Amino acid sequence: VWSNEWPGGGRDIYARRVSESGQVLSWFSVSTGANNRLRPAVAYNHTNDQYLVVWMQEVSSNVYEIWGRIIPWNGPGTNADFKIISWANRSFWVPRVAWNSYRNEYFVVWNAFDTSGGLPGVPSDIAGYRVSASGVVQNPGSPSILTTYAYPHQVDMVYNLAMDEYFLAFVVVHTSATSGNDIYGLRVGWDGSPIGGLIEIYRDDFASGRKHQNAPAVATHEQDRYMVVWEHEYDSTDHDIYGREYNVNGTPAGSYFTIASWTEDTTAPDVAANGANNEWLAVWQQDLGGGAGYAVKGFRWGSGPTVYTYFFD
Numbered sequence: 378v379w380s381n382e383w384p385g386g387g388r389d390i391y392a393r394r395v396s397e398s399g400q401v402l403s404w405f406s407v408s409t410g411a412n413n414r415l416r417p418a419v420a421y422n423h424t425n426d427q428y429l430v431v432w433m434q435e436v437s438s439n440v441y442e443i444w445g446r447i448i449p450w451n452g453p454g455t456n457a458d459f460k461i462i463s464w465a466n467r468s469f470w471v472p473r474v475a476w477n478s479y480r481n482e483y484f485v486v487w488n489a490f491d492t493s494g495g496l497p498g499v500p501s502d503i504a505g506y507r508v509s510a511s512g513v514v515q516n517p518g519s520p521s522i523l524t525t526y527a528y529p530h531q532v533d534m535v536y537n538l539a540m541d542e543y544f545l546a547f548v549v550v551h552t553s554a555t556s557g558n559d560i561y562g563l564r565v566g567w568d569g570s571p572i573g574g575l576i577e578i579y580r581d582d583f584a585s586g587r588k589h590q591n592a593p594a595v596a597t598h599e600q601d602r603y604m605v606v607w608e609h610e611y612d613s614t615d616h617d618i619y620g621r622e623y624n625v626n627g628t629p630a631g632s633y634f635t636i637a638s639w640t641e642d643t644t645a646p647d648v649a650a651n652g653a654n655n656e657w658l659a660v661w662q663q664d665l666g667g668g669a670g671y672a673v674k675g676f677r678w679g680s681g682p683t684v685y686t687y688f689f690d
Contacts, residue, residue: 378407378430380415388413390432392448405453407446412436414444420474424481425510426450431461431472431485439497440468443487447512459512461485462520466493467501475536475543477567482515483508484543484569486523488530500530503547505569521569526561527551531591538599540625541567546578546593546605557587560607562595564627576627578605579619590619592645598652601625606636606646606659618646618661636676637688641666643674654681 378392389409394402408414413435420429428448433441442463447456462469472487486505490498502525507515527549534545543565548558562576581588593607603623608616618637622630637643642664649658656679663674678686 378417378419380417380432386413387411388415390414390417390430392419392430392453394451403452407448407453408432408434408444408458416471418472418474420476420483422476422481422483422510423478427454429474429476429483429485429508429512431474433470433472436463440492441470443469443472443485445474445485445508445512456512459514461506461508461514462487462504464489466491468492468496468498471531473532473534475534477536477541478538479541480567481510483510484534484536484565484567486532486534486545488532488547490530500528500550501525503529503532503545505565507569521565523565523569523571524561524563524575526575529561531593533594535595535597535603536599537597537603537625539601542572543567544595544597544603544623544625546595546607548591548593551580557581558589558591560590560593560605562603562605562623562627573627576623578621578623579607579609579633581609594647596648596650596657597625598650598655600652602630604648604650604657606648608644608646609635611638614642615640616642616644618643618659620648620657620659637661637663637674639663651679651681654684655679656681656684 380388381391390407393404417432431445434444443461446458468490470488474485489502491501492498503523504520531548545563559580560578564572589610591608595605597603606620609619620636621633646661660675663672675689
């Protein structure tokens with residue numbers, strides 16, 4: 378799924394299916410209209426053989442609601458768009474969605490910005506709604522407020538079947554002289570209730586000045602581990618990719634470690650898991666330098682007997 382920008386600036390949501398062998402299939406529109414739609418995310422429902430696509434939908438300049446649509450496995454279908462969240466003095470950004478395979482429902486989370494002091498606002502909380510397999514928002518009007526700590530935003534989320542719970546990774550903003558954007562985590566039960574306290578994944582307190590952390594992504598092999606990756610600021614034009622592994626009870630399975638550290642800028646990481654083989658795969662965008670554009674790089678690692686650790690283009 379992606380946001381398509383037309384000449385003149387309007388944005389709509391489109392999707393394309395890809396076969397298991399990598400064959401690119403037909404593309405189709407998910408949601409179009411007068412108001413801009415952007416930053417989509419998608420989750421697959423194995424039980425119903427369909428998808429839930431969610432996105433930001435503009436209602437006025439710099440003010441967004443979160444909308445969604447159920448899509449059958451083989452194309453757009455006839456299901457209508459539906460609103461997931463809107464609120465006075467709030468703008469909602471960058472939704473994420475996961476499918477709960479045990480309860481056959483979705484959980485949608487977002488970053489809420491307080492617009493009462495002006496636009497585009499400041500991060501106020503991370504919140505979410507449970508959504509049924511047919512696209513019905515559960516307990517509308519009462520979203521689960523997951524955290525309000527330190528201007529939280531840039532959230533990512535994954536569902537863990539073995540625990541029947543979710544793990545969130547996100548950015549918080551510390552305003553002390555020696556720390557800026559840091560990476561935190563939170564376990565959330567299937568019902569949208571936080572479990573335990575906040576998890577400090579990486580907080581930079583170097584006396585030499587702030588080193589911002591951004592763009593976290595999280596994956597699980599749905600058994601006993603999570604992996605969080607993120608951008609670490611070496612300097613303003615040189616970022617590295619860091620990672621840290623966690624047990625499902627929220628305790629670290631070791632210290633943070635460097636995944637990629639080049640003189641070229643490395644940003645926008647994502648991560649996936651192969652639980653059957655205890656392996657992880659991270660990918661990121663890497664600046665080629667000299668105005669030559671970007672490449673997509675990857676790193677594979679793990680503890681399985683047939684896992685070979687290597688970088689690749």
